[in-house]
Amino acid sequence: MSDTETESDIDSLGPNVRQTAAELATGDRTETLLQTDGLVKQFGGFTATDDVDFSVAEGELRCLIGPNGAGKSTLLNLITGSYEATAGSIYYNGHDITDLDPHERVSRGISMKFQVPSVYGALSVRENVRLPVQQFADGEERRRLVAEAIEAAGLTGYEDVDAGQLSHGQQQQLEIGMAAALEPDLLLLDEPVAGLDVAEREAIAERITRLNEEQGIAFVVIEHDTDFVASIAEEVTVLHNGEVFREGPIEEIESDPEVQRIYLGGES
Amino acid sequence: MVNGINLALQFLDSFAFIVLAAAGLAIIFGIMGVINLAHGEFILIGAYTSTLSVTHLGIPLAVAIPIGGVVTALFGILTERVIISGAVPNYVSQRTLDRDIIEPLYDRLADSMVATFGLSLILTQGTRIAFGNSIDGLSTPFGPIEYGAFSYSTYRIVLAAVSIGLLVATYYLFTRTEFGMRARATIQDKETARAMGVDTERMYMLTFGIGSGLAGLTGALFAPVITMRPTLGDQFLVESFVAVVVGGPSVVLGTALSGGVLGAILAVFSNLYGTFIGRIALLVAALIALRFLPDGITGFIEQLRKRRQESE
């Protein structure tokens, strides 16, 4: 599903982006997959996203954290196109996708799991998984992909059960499976382990890591559970009041006292 | 020919008509998220009740009108308990079948439309069966006002005054009373309101009662000037519906503004091209409004206000 873009496309982007891409190009970072440039989102009088420059490299596993109301979900929604940006731009694989509809962005390789589990409750597990898969696979291959996705979600045997009857954890797994079945380059997960017990969280953490390592899918994961974040993240972006507060590898962020402070309350 | 006073009076007429027709529906839609397609029939109940009170019971009109409103309000409460919330049937089924058989219609907009349409069929035809194809109407009280070569019905001016009074009273209800505060909390955020101790069940029952009562009052008020037949609700239904949605989330201001804007369009076009075209113009204006102002007029105003706040 991924476009194959070359270095030269980065030249077509603005100076901000080129600079950040160059920064990211050090170390074993390769292409910038996603880049936002001065992204702003206002709801009436309230600014949810305030001049955010956010980027994700190919194959990167980045977590997006921050206190409630920091604008994390808003940022994901801006990336998918569910929200229209008030100002700023978004680049994906070198293309400006700021004006594209959500379904167009999805077909370019961005996939998302919503905060509220939204599988098709009245449809069976099999039919749920079929929906993303049927777009690009037919016949025997389709059946194989559907079966694989169901197995990867740990739902073998539940093919004909209505998705609405699954447990919360199973629904989360199913939804991740459906989002991954699109074979995206970038998978956005909004609180994938909310309301799950420890065992279920580990299962999801393992799933995410596996998808990231085996299929090279880049992730942006919003989560509150610090253990969970610590177990999967390579890079972390901390949002606060709609702005990027801190950014860096997990080790740095973990030990940063400023980050602790904004979580424990008090304005910064 | 457009005569200034004529047009002004026609506007007042249209304004009153829309505001009175829409008020009850606006309250129900705003607070409960229910679209009552039987609204026209509640107007019917009020109209018939007050008319029959005068012709058969000899009650003076001034008393019969509020009676029309009250009877309809009671009927509204009954409807709410049996159909909208399903409380009564569920009460029975809990004790016999050990489960609920009806799920409430709150926020089920499409289903509430269909269900209340069923109710409206029952009421219209029921009225026809009980009272025939028409009943004797009342004569318009007060007689005409003469001005120059024209005359105008005084009663219609009274209606216009009543409609304004109604808006004021509703505003009062929403901002100065306990009920009003709870109602506004419920409109804003149902769950939070409930968490704060608002008895939403009771609120809905009262709301539907008040909304129906207003509809009945409208029917009773208009009774002397319209033909008394079972389908009289039809002329109110679509206009009131449309006024509510175009008005937007703010019940009082929204109804007043749609009454003003739609009423003006209705009056101008009726004056120039006749009542058919007037009605079409109102509906087309509503279509355009629904398309470009998805949150209604007051929703749009709210957005403008917030945007201006931000830039200051």
Added chain:
Amino acid sequence: MSSTEPTSAPNRSLPDRLRSRFEGPNTIGDSRGFWVGFVVAVAALAVYPVFGDGSQLSLFMVLALLGLSLSVVWGYSGVLSFGQVVFFGIGAYTFGVVSINFATPGGITAAVVAGIVGGGLSAAILGYFMFYGGVRDVYVTIITLVSTIVMHTFMAQTAGSEWAIGEAALGGFNGMPDIPVLTLGVEGASYQFMYNPFPMRVIGIGSFELSPFYYLVLVLLVGTYLGLRVLVNSDYGRVMVAVREDEDRTEMFGYNVTRIKFVVFTLGGALAGLSGVLYAARNVYIDPTVFSLLFATLPVIWVSIGGRKSLLGAVVATLAIEYLRISMAGELALVLLGTLLLVTILVLPGGFVPWVHRQIVDARLGPGEAGGPDAPDASSEVSD
């Protein structure tokens, strides 16, 4: 659209493979028993004019097409439209106008096409206005309702002689009479369907006169029903259902939801237009009552009671309810209809036909075999 999908049994016979196109989770009836019953029912309909009032039933079957158009749009894509009658009426009037102006077999045939196109085109215009304008959910419903009233009010005041298109006067409340009899084909090679009974003689029973129009409608109804079954069970049909269930989620799987709603709505309009053409052809007359509030809600009533998510429900309910409505004394009929509608929405919101089907399936599976992780693959799921 998917190609034929082989299943776990690679050596399925041709009839079975063919059958799988018509079956799936989105329609009722996927057992041999169902199809046998279906054939019996169609045969019964074919023989009915011999024993009963074929002219009355042909009307109900025409209306069943209208019911199907709403089922497709509402039950399968989640758009509650009170405006199907707008496209129905436009189809009817277009047929009337074109056929009156070109009263030759070729002209009348063209009029049929024009009516269907008229229905589809008007739906496309309204659909474009709404869906591409971002109008959603209940506001779509309200706009369709308002459109119906606008059409009603507009057509009602077309009584004057200036309201004529060519030879065809629109006629206001009085309607447009003298629509030419339905004839398909061209000069020299045409067949007249209305007022042209053909004689049939069955040895031992007698001889009858059968109406070709009746059989035309029957063929169209059965054909449409089967065609829609294929559609809703196809890949596209599954996407339609996904749109009904959760628009936003479906958009996030890469589907252009706006375009899907637009296309389905247009299809529904064309189908309603076809129904309107047949209606005008049958009555050789059309008037604005087709745009009235009551008529606009009838499709919603049929489909709600029959089961909105079921094509079969739409057809069965239309036939049954219209039959009841006509045969009962006028006033009582509407009271009963209203009560039936009310009770259905409150107690059986899924409608009658799916409920009956569930009872049959449950009885067939036996007690204690409801779906679950240990359930055997439901006998119905052949494809996938």
